[in-house]
Amino acid sequence: MNFKEFIKTRLQKLANLFPELQIRYAFDTIADIHVVELTPRDLYDNNAELDAEWMKISLDALTEYPNELISFVTDDCTVKIENAELTFNERIGL
Numbered sequence: 001m002n003f004k005e006f007i008k009t010r011l012q013k014l015a016n017l018f019p020e021l022q023i024r025y026a027f028d029t030i031a032d033i034h035v036v037e038l039t040p041r042d043l044y045d046n047n048a049e050l051d052a053e054w055m056k057i058s059l060d061a062l063t064e065y066p067n068e069l070i071s072f073v074t075d076d077c078t079v080k081i082e083n084a085e086l087t088f089n090e091r092i093g094l
Contacts, residue, residue, distance in 0.1 A: 003065045007034060008086060010057045015088035018043070018050055022091055024084040033069040037081050044074040
């Protein structure tokens with residue numbers, strides 16, 4: 001399984017566990033890093049179960065794909081996703 005397949009599978013599972021969580025993924029070619037945006041921010045900041053899940057994804061990625069970098073952010077981060085390659089639990093019109 002390549003990294004894109006890995007991240008798609010893992011983010012889909014995360015989305016299923018947290019249906020209220022909006023997830024956007026993109027690869028930043030300038031920084032050479034995979035970026036995953038999790039919103040809403042209050043869920044990202046205040047949910048220990050969510051923390052454990054995204055940290056496990058991050059650690060598994062590091063172990064299985066040591067040449068790939070991944071960063072989990074929320075909407076107040078300076079790193080922004082302009083054009084998401086993957087989205088899960090997207091809210092339309094909000």
